[in-house]
Amino acid sequence: MIPYNAPIQDMRxxxxxxxxxxxxxxxxxxxxxxxxxxxxxxxxxxxxxxxxLAPLNWVGDQExxxxxxxxxxxxxxFRDAYLKYVEGGWNSVPFSPDYGGQGLPWTLALxxxxxxxxxxxxxxxxxxxxxxxxxxxxxxxxxxxxxLYLEKMITGEWTGTMNLTEPQxxxxxxxxxxxxxxxxxxxxxxxxQKIYITFGEHDFTDxxxxxxxxxxxxxxxxIKGISLFVVPxxxxxxxxxxxxxxxxxxxxxxxxxxxxxxxxxxxxxGDNDACVxxxxxxxxxxxxxxxxxxxxxxxxxxMQGVAIAERAYQQARDYAKGRVQSRALTGKDPNxxxxxxxxxxxxxxxxxxxxxxxxxxxxxxxxxALDNAHNNPDAEARKHYAGLNDLLTxxxxxxxxxxxxxxTSIGVQVHGGMGFIEETGAAQHFRDARIAPIYEGTNGIQxxxxxxxxxxxxxxxxxxxxxADIKNVAAQAKDGPGDDLAxxxxxxxxxxxxxxxxxxxxxxxxxxxxxxAASGAVNYxxxxxxxxxxxxxxxxxxxxxxxxxxxxxxxxxxxxxxxTGRFYADQVLPTTLGLxxxxxxxxxxxxxxxEDQF
Numbered sequence: 001m002i003p004y005n006a007p008i009q010d011m012r013x014x015x016x017x018x019x020x021x022x023x024x025x026x027x028x029x030x031x032x033x034x035x036x037x038x039x040x041x042x043x044x045x046x047x048x049x050x051x052x053l054a055p056l057n058w059v060g061d062q063e064x065x066x067x068x069x070x071x072x073x074x075x076x077x078f079r080d081a082y083l084k085y086v087e088g089g090w091n092s093v094p095f096s097p098d099y100g101g102q103g104l105p106w107t108l109a110l111x112x113x114x115x116x117x118x119x120x121x122x123x124x125x126x127x128x129x130x131x132x133x134x135x136x137x138x139x140x141x142x143x144x145x146x147x148l149y150l151e152k153m154i155t156g157e158w159t160g161t162m163n164l165t166e167p168q169x170x171x172x173x174x175x176x177x178x179x180x181x182x183x184x185x186x187x188x189x190x191x192x193q194k195i196y197i198t199f200g201e202h203d204f205t206d207x208x209x210x211x212x213x214x215x216x217x218x219x220x221x222x223i224k225g226i227s228l229f230v231v232p233x234x235x236x237x238x239x240x241x242x243x244x245x246x247x248x249x250x251x252x253x254x255x256x257x258x259x260x261x262x263x264x265x266x267x268x269x270g271d272n273d274a275c276v277x278x279x280x281x282x283x284x285x286x287x288x289x290x291x292x293x294x295x296x297x298x299x300x301x302x303m304q305g306v307a308i309a310e311r312a313y314q315q316a317r318d319y320a321k322g323r324v325q326s327r328a329l330t331g332k333d334p335n336x337x338x339x340x341x342x343x344x345x346x347x348x349x350x351x352x353x354x355x356x357x358x359x360x361x362x363x364x365x366x367x368x369a370l371d372n373a374h375n376n377p378d379a380e381a382r383k384h385y386a387g388l389n390d391l392l393t394x395x396x397x398x399x400x401x402x403x404x405x406x407x408t409s410i411g412v413q414v415h416g417g418m419g420f421i422e423e424t425g426a427a428q429h430f431r432d433a434r435i436a437p438i439y440e441g442t443n444g445i446q447x448x449x450x451x452x453x454x455x456x457x458x459x460x461x462x463x464x465x466x467x468a469d470i471k472n473v474a475a476q477a478k479d480g481p482g483d484d485l486a487x488x489x490x491x492x493x494x495x496x497x498x499x500x501x502x503x504x505x506x507x508x509x510x511x512x513x514x515x516x517a518a519s520g521a522v523n524y525x526x527x528x529x530x531x532x533x534x535x536x537x538x539x540x541x542x543x544x545x546x547x548x549x550x551x552x553x554x555x556x557x558x559x560x561x562x563x564t565g566r567f568y569a570d571q572v573l574p575t576t577l578g579l580x581x582x583x584x585x586x587x588x589x590x591x592x593x594x595e596d597q598f
Contacts, residue, residue, distance in 0.1 A: 001057065001058050001315070001424070001425030001428075002314065002315045002318045002319070002425070003050065003054060003055075004049065004050055004054040004057075004118055004119050004311055004314060005046070005050055005314070006042070006045070006046035006049055006050065006114075006115045006118070006119075007310060008042050008043065008046055009554070009557060010357060010360070011042060011111045011114070011360070012038070012039070012042065013540070013543075013557075013561070014357070014360055014361050014364055014540065015038070015107065015108075015111065015364060017539075017540065017543035017544075017547075018361050018364075018365075018536055018539045018540045018543065019107065019361060019364045019365050019367075019368045019536075020368060021033070021038065021105075021107050021108065021368075023368075024105045024107045024108075024368060024371050024372070025105075027105070027371065027372065027375040027376060027377070028375055028377055029103060029375060030103075030104070030105050030371075030375065032103075032104070033104065033105060033108060038108060041093075041104075041108065041112065042111065042112070044088070045090065045111075045112045045115050046115060048084065048085065048088060048090070048115075049115035049116060049118065049119035049120075050119065052081050052084055052085075053081055053085075053116060053119035053120040053123055053124075054118075054119035054120060055077075056075070056076075056077045056078060056081055056120055056123065056261075057119065057120045057121075057122075057425075057428070058425060058428070059075055059076055059077060059261075060074075060075040060078060060120065060122050060123070060260060060261025061122075061258075061260050061261060061428050061432075062075075062260075063075040063076060063260075063261070064260035064261060065202070065253060065260070065261060065262070065263035066253075067201075067250060067252065067253045067263075070249050070250060071201075071203070072201040072202050072203060072250055072253065072263045072265070073203055074202055074203055074204065074261065074263065075261045078123060078204075078261060079203055079204055081120075081123065082123070082126070082156075082204040082205075083204075085116075085127070085156065086155060086156035086157065089102065089155075090112065090127075090156075091127055091130070091131075091154065091155060091156030092154045092155055092156070093108070093109045093112060094106050094108075094109035094131070095131075095134055095138070095154045096138060099138075099146065099150040099151050099154050100150075100151045100154050100155055101154050105367075105371045105375075106299075106367040106370050106371050107364060107367045107368045107370075107371050109367070110299070110300075110303055110363060110364060110367040111364065113127075113128065113300060113303055113307075114303050114306060114307045114310070114360070114363075115307075117303060117304045117307035117308065118307040118308065118310050118311040119311075120261075121259055121262075121304060121307070121308055121432045122259045122260065122261035122262040122432070123261065123262075124304070124307075125198050125199060125259065125262045126159055126198075126199040126202065126204060126262070127156065127159075128297065128300040128301075128304075129159070129160060129161055129162055129198050129199060129297065130153060130156070130159040130160045131296065131300070132160070132162060132292075132293035132294070132296040132297045132300070133153060133159075133160025133161065133162065133209060133211055133293060134150065134153050134154055134160065135292055135293060135296045136211060136280075136289060136290070136292045136293040136296075137149060137150055137153070137160075137211075137230075137280070138150065139289075139292045140228075140280055140281045140289040140292065141230075141280055141281075142280075142281075145230060145278065145280065147240075148236050148240060149209055149230065149232075149236070152207070152240075153209060156205070157205060157206070158205050158206070158207040158208065158209055159199060159202075159204060159205050159208055159209070160208070160209045160210070160211060161197055161198065161199060161200050161208060161209070161210045161211065162197070162198070162211055162290070162293055162294075162297065163194040163197055163200075163210050163211060163212040163213060163231075163267060164176070164194070164213050164290065165194060165195050165196045165197075166178065166192070166193060166194060166195060167193065167195055173213065173223060173226065173287060174222040174223030174224075174225075174226065174287075176192075176213055176214070176215065176226060177192055177215070178190065178191065178192025178193070178194065178212065178213065178214040178215065178269065179191045179192055179214060179215055179216075179217075180214035180215065180216050180227060180229055180277060180279075181216070181217060182216065182217075186278070186279075187276050187277065187278055188214075188216070188229060188276070188277045188278070188279060189270060189273060189274070189275060189276070189277075190212060190214055190229060190231055190248075190269045190270050190275040190276070190277040191269055191270030191273065191275060192214060192269055192270070193251070193266065193267065193268050193269070194212065194266070194267045194269070195254075195266050195267075196254065196264055196439070197210075197264065197265045197266070197267045198262060198263075198264055198265075198439075199262065199263055199265075200250055200263065200264075200265030200266075200267045201233075201249075201250035201263060201265050201267075202263055206234070206242060207232060207233050207234045207236070207242060208232070208233040209230060209231075209232050209233075210230070210231040210232070210233070210248070210267070211228060211229070211230060211231075211280070211290070211293065212228070212229045212230075212231045212269065212277060213226050213227070213228055213229075213286050213287070213290060214226070214227060214228075214229055214277070214286075215227065216283055216284075219283065219284055220284065223287055224284060224287075225284055226284065226286040226287050227279060227280075227282075227283045227284055227285070227286040228279070228280040228281065228285070228286035228289045228290055229277035229278060229279055229280060229286075230277060230278045230280060231246065231248060231269065231275065231276070231277040231278075232246060233245070233246055233248065234246060235276060246274075246275055246276055247269070247270055247271060247272045247273070247274035247275040247276070248267060248268065248269045248270070248275050249267070249268050249271065250263075250265045250266065250267060250268075251265075251266045251267065251268040252265070252266040253265060253266070254266070256435070257431050257434055257435070258428065258430075258431030258432035258433070258434055258435060259432050259435055294440060294441070295393055297440045298393050298394070298396070298397040298440050298441065298446070299363070299366055299367065299370070299393060299396060299397070301397055301401060301436050301439065301440045302359075302362075302363050302366070302393075302396035302397040302398075302399075302400040302401060303363045303396075303400070304400075304401065304404065304433075304436050305359065305399075305400035305401035305402070305403055305404030305405075305433065305436050305437075306356060306359045306360050306363055306400050306403070306404070307404075308404045308408055308429055308432055308433045308436070309352065309355070309356045309359070309403055309404045309407035309408060309411075309433070310356050310360075311429055312352070312407060312408040312410075312411035312426065312429040312430070312433075313349070313352040313353055313356055313407065313411065315411060315424075315425060315426055315429070316348070316349060316352060316410070316411040316414035316415065316426070317340075317349055317352075317353075319414060319415055319418075319424070319426075320338065320339050320340035320345050320349060320414055321338055321340050322338065323338060323339045323415075323416075323418075324336045324337065324338050324339070325339050326339070326342065328341050328342075329342070329343070339414075345414060347571075348410050348413060348414050349414065350564065350567045350571075351407070351410060351567075351571065351572075352407045352410055352411065353564055354537070354564045354565070354567045354568040354571075354572060355403055355407060355533065355568070355572060356403075356407065357537070357540070357564060358533030358534070358536055358537050358568060358572075359399065359400045359403050359529075359533060361533070361536035361537070361539075361540065362392070362395070362396055362399070362400065362529070362532055362533060362536060363396050363400060365392065365532075365536065366389060366392040366393060366396045369385045369386075369388040369389035369392060370385075370389050372385035373385040373386040373388075373389050384465070387458065387461065387462035387465070388462060388465075388466065390453075390454050390462065391450070391454045391455075391462040391463060391466065392532075394446035394447070394449045394450040394454065394525065395446075395450060395525055395528055395529050395532065397440065397441070397443070397446050398437065398443035398446035398447060398450075398522075398525050398529070399525060399526060399528075399529025399530075399533075400529075401433075401436035401437045401443065402437055402443060402526070404433040404436050404437075405430070405433045405434055405436070405437060408426075408429040408430040408432075408433040409430055411426050411429060411430070412426045412427060412430050414426075443522065443525075444521070444522060446525065447521035447522040447524065447525040448518055448521050450521065450524070450525050450528070451506055451510065451517055451518070451520075451521045451524060451525075452510065452514070452517070452518075455503060455506060455507070455510075456506065456507060456510040456511070456517070459507065460503050460504075460506075460507050463499075463503050463528075464500075464503070466532070467496050467499060467500055467503070469535070470492065470496045470531065470532070470535040471493065471496050473492070473535055473538050473539055473542075474488075474489045474490075474492040474493040474496060474535075474538065475489065475493070476489070476538075476542065477489030477492065477538045477541070477542060478490055478493065480542055480545060481545060482545065482562075484541060484562050484563075484565065484566045484569070485538070485541055485542065485545065487566060487569045487570065488534065488537065488538045488541060488565055488566065488568070488569035488573070489538065491534065491569045491570075491573040491574060492531070492534045492535060492538055492569070492573060494573075494574075494576075494577060495527075495530065495531040495534055495573050495574075495576040495577070496531055496535075498527065498531075498576050498577050498579070498580045499527055499528055499531050499576070501580060501584075502520075502524050502527060502579075502580055502583045502584065503524075505583065505584045506520070506524065506583075509584075513587075515587065515591060516587035517587075519586055519587035519590040519591065520582060520583035520584065520586055520587060523579045523582045523583045523586070524579075524583050526579060527576045527579040527580070527583065530572060530573065530575060530576050531573070531576055533568070533572070534568060534569065534572070534573045537564075537565045537568045537569070538565070538569075540561055540565060541561060541562055541565040541566075544558040544561040544562055544565075545558075545562070
């Protein structure tokens with residue numbers, strides 16, 4: 001497997017010139033985010049990703065995690081790598097200094113997370129789920145819960161999990177059967193089984209803090225009767241020390257297509273009717289609270305799609321430069337050339353590069369909106385950015401993870417037959433990527449969330465506000481110097497118009513015929529994702545043109561930005577126009593077959 005190097009130059013360019021990290025640094029509490037700090041953080045994170053995590057990716061895939069007598073052992077080197085990660089303070093980057101965090105913005109934390117995910121996707125799942133658990137307890141936990149758990153979870157001394165899914169329920173969280181019976185002393189007895197629990201059991205830390213959805217005896221049926229509980233592996237004494245082992249266990253590990261080194265646990269609670277849990281917030285509000293963690297995880301999973309595609313791109317690029325096969329189409333030299341000289345290989349590599357860079361910008365923009373939604377001192381600005389973050393989160397999760405699968409598949413194709421052979425590592429990226437469109441809400445669920453909760457619910461306000469920005473950037477690009485900017489401006493304008501038409505149709509159809517709206521939801525999300533990618537690509541191209549005026553700038557990098565952006569304009573943006581009819585007319589056939597005709 002080809003070594004991984006974090007694309008720090010593109011990360012820095014995207015943060016500073018496309019997304020607006022300097023504006024985040026102006027928000028209250030983020031004054032420490034200087035250019036020197038950003039550079040130092042990115043460089044040091046890149047070293048850990050390259051030197052410690054990436055070399056374990058292949059080992060973890062081959063060994064996996066093992067369960068022996070109730071104890072989970074992670075793959076060789078993983079525990080030591082986690083200890084280095086914790087010692088470096090990386091787990092605490094975006095969290096409140098009140099509990100030992102560094103208080104840095106998500107706009108900086110997410111690029112760091114990208115590095116862990118590119119280097120070793122299986123490893124990265126543990127800190128990603130833990131950070132969501134920290135967010136949840138920070139927002140909804142009692143003062144006592146925060147005092148007992150947050151500091152150690154923020155340092156990484158303990159980790160957290162998300163326990164939603166049950167065998168009979170799947171994505172229908174309202175169908176969970178896990179029980180929580182009050183004991184009269186403030187605690188509850190938890191009993192039931194959960195599946196697909198990422199790092200539900202492992203050997204990284206002494207304690208694991210499970211966040212578990214369950215029903216109390218008097219709870220109403222359905223999703224409104226779900227409560228949330230803290231269920232620690234070891235009970236925690238009042239002074240913060242570890243107490244008795246709780247009545248919970250890992251009953252098995254799932255055998256998966258990819259992410260083999262991530263222990264995906266079947267968790268059994270209360271086999272001996274002695275599993276202790278503590279209510280978070282109020283009864284029957286568990287789903288509301290859990291969405292804090294799920295939305296955090298959805299942003300992280302969207303970033304995974306970008307990260308795994310970046311890793312696959314680097315490997316495909318380096319392989320194409322070294323693999324010699326067939327003579328060039330032009331010239332008289334009969335000798336074979338490196339396959340990167342063949343047009344179709346160039347097309348595949350540019351498909352990967354251009355869309356990775358566009359998706360990276362979308363993920364970073366979502367984090368930028370999140371920081372502003374929480375920290376902007378202006379109330380109207382906070383409201384605007386909260387709406388933008390709500391709109392972008394399902395697009396980021398679904399579009400970026402669909403790209404992760406698509407682009408890692410192209411990476412296999414660049415390798416040809418060698419891509420189908422495990423030893424090259426290209427197949428592992430493809431296998432690892434495949435889970436991301438499924439977990440944290442399948443991409444079909446994300447599309448429905450986008451259409452019904454994020455567009456129809458507010459009458460399209462957030463969508464139309466973003467489209468106004470997109471059309472403004474398209475107009476600027478059209479008026480900018482050079483044919484490259486004019487092309488992306490023209491094609492971005494056409495894409496934005498198509499999204500506008502689709503949005504208007506959904507607003508009308510969604511209330512009258514929700515089945516019709518749902519039938520086009522996935523195509524609508526893809527259309528919007530591609531268009532936002534074009535919007536951010538255009539911003540990057542305009543910034544590159546501006547920087548080219550500086551003789552000391554890296555003109556090779558800036559020229560590549562323009563060529564890559566032009567490819568996106570020529571090859572990717574026009575696909576939005578073909579999605580309009582499937583969105584507004586495709587429902588006529590989607591539900592036409594009777595069930596017994598399948």
